[in-house]
Amino acid sequence: MTHKLLFHDIDEPGLNTIEVYKRRGGYQQAEKALAMARDSIVKEIEVSGLRGRGGAGFPTGKKASFIPQGKMDKYLVCNADESEPGTFKDRELMQKSPHTLIEGMIIAAYAVGANKAFIFIRGEYVQQAEILEAAVQEAKDAGYIGPNVLGRGIDLDLWVHRGAGAYICGEETGLLDALEGRRGNPRLKPPFPANQGLYQGPTLLNNVETLAAIPHILAVGPEAYAAMGVEASSGTKLISVSGNVQRPGNYEIELGMTGREIIYGLAGGPDPGRDVFFWFPGGSSSPVLTKDDLDLPYDYNSLAGAKTMLGSGAIIVVDDSNSVVDVAVKTASFYKHESCGKCTPCREGTNWTTKMLKRIQSGEATPMDLDVIESVCDQIMGNCLCVLGDAMAMPVASMVQKFRPQFEQHIETARAANEARLLAELDAAAPVLEGIGH
Amino acid sequence: MSLRRDPLGPLDREAVRQGADVPTRVHVPGDGDGISGELFHHEVHRFADGSRVPGWREGHDPGKDAAEVPDPAQVAVPEDLRAEIEDYMSRYPDPRSAAIPALAAAQRLHGWCSPDAIEQVACVMRLTPGYLTAVAGFYDMLETRPVGRKTVYVCTNISCSLRGGDELLAALKGQLADDPDVNIRGFECLGACDIAPMCSVDGVYVGPVDDAEIPVLAEQIAAGADPLPLKQLVRRRVADTAANSDGVEVEAIEAGTIGPVLHTDGPATGGNDIPGAAR
């Protein structure tokens, strides 16, 4: 059975208050950590094998070790923007166990020597932000945040910062610009945030789930954490399953389970009589997999081997009652809307891909348009400042490649339907046209 | 008959550019009334300033200088708003970081990021109105046009559209379109795909919304009542039934939480303890 760390007794009434959280042993890891040497905490995180849960999967301990030593203003930022379509795990954590995140942030801030921390939460999460703000206030009152934390001579300030609705503010440098009060346009990297991030200072930036895992790693011990899951994908992971499944929602798993065990075993599979058509394994940015890939182990390396990615751990299941064209249009339109417009391949490429897909949908396209879409996607990939452009190009190109016959068939049937309609309209107009001498 | 032109007239085209829906009846040759010659002689539309280019009509005066940081003596800022913005500014090493929370606060007061709202924020934060207008224009939740004060976002992204999100939006719009107090719009993934199809009513997430519940929900929205109390996200237990130990599960149910969404009528594994609460 999967170990439950983040979700263990998550629905305990009052867990969002410091009282219940402490009764369950909360904040003990923070107290323990503050008595440890800073680099030994980073070492423990490295040993645990924890990888970033926000999408890129970068080893967290390694990222923390990039933060320069020495006395300067350093920052810790928690990425709670959670806007990747299909992803809703951070929401459940923040709403039900906000103190786990806060405790993780206290440990992380201490480990890298940051004394100013922010949680950037998407503006739509109004109720979650309120719960989090109340929890931060409780932690301040209890002396876990503020000047001279727990009497150890360390200062830590922490604020919840609400965004105002923009997917691109989930991208780390876009988030930093938004947090500085600007339009959330990503920055050119390098320099990476670890060297020059918020207010040009060294900044550690991590996802909610990543930071919330830290107290658990210290509690069970880094070796025990590394023993969970499979090699290169250690620990437990929250996954969000949605779309055409009977039990959509968040599940905590050890990586390495198969897609079938997750989609059918946990989430109940599509409604009776329906079959999986295709699925996004890691949010709408990941190249899609078909039902033939259901037995693939769900971990970072196996998915990378199948030319897709684990991403944010959001599985979207599409059943066989749907058209791949409609899903492709939805996907592309989202990225078109959210492109910040800073670089041409992404701004124009997402726009034109959406237009072409809509043309296919309405029956005004030819099969050649599919080649054009593929070449546009190809020219976006790797040519942009951030990976939002790639995030549209990858899934759309994968849908066109894997379901080309379905696209071609739709083009043909929709075109024939249009032609019949136009001919009928021309017939109806014939008397008028004759009347004016055509 | 192969005259190529925009199927929309310039006025419609401008309306669509500003966000209106494309009119369902676009002009097609052979449409009867359109044949009368209008198709061939159509006057080039010019905006009031003489330009044929849309988008530069409002407030466009090339002779004017950009607005400067407002003079505190000239701008009356409501005391509460000033205090709130100054509180935000005190939280950051660089007070400019307060721009988004400050604009959101001004929007709560004024209903949208109106010129007055922008000027007041600009005055307190010592930034130019132009800068703040540019920031407001970037974010979906900051409104740059007058809108109703009750905000309803209906998710129309992938997971919700697979479960009827588009239909939910159309149905709610149909019922609430005439209410000037309601600002209802389709939105990208709101991070609650587990309760699809769903919407956010002034920040309160509700779902899955059944067809039969739509009229009730529309009434509650119009009346400003608590939307579908038994379908609110904050009351839901996690879908992972192995997460809670038995004792906690019982405690949670006693505290009034709702089981995870089930999309079939089959036996509820850990769900459906409040009658009619979950499918």
Ligand SMILES: Cc1cc2nc3c(=O)[nH]c(=O)nc-3n(C[C@H](O)[C@H](O)[C@H](O)COP(=O)(O)O)c2cc1C
């Ligand atoms: C377009 C785009 C959107 C992103 N959105 C999010 C997001 O909503 N939440 C998140 O945690 N990471 C998001 N990321 C990933 C972040 O850039 C970053 O890699 C991550 O927050 C780092 O934290 P981690 O190492 O803990 O995963 C996004 C990346 C891109 C390119």
Ligand code: SF4
């Ligand atoms: S890739 Fe797209 S979203 Fe990213 S910086 Fe460029 S234009 Fe903006």
Ligand code: FES
């Ligand atoms: S797709 Fe609707 S909330 Fe995510």
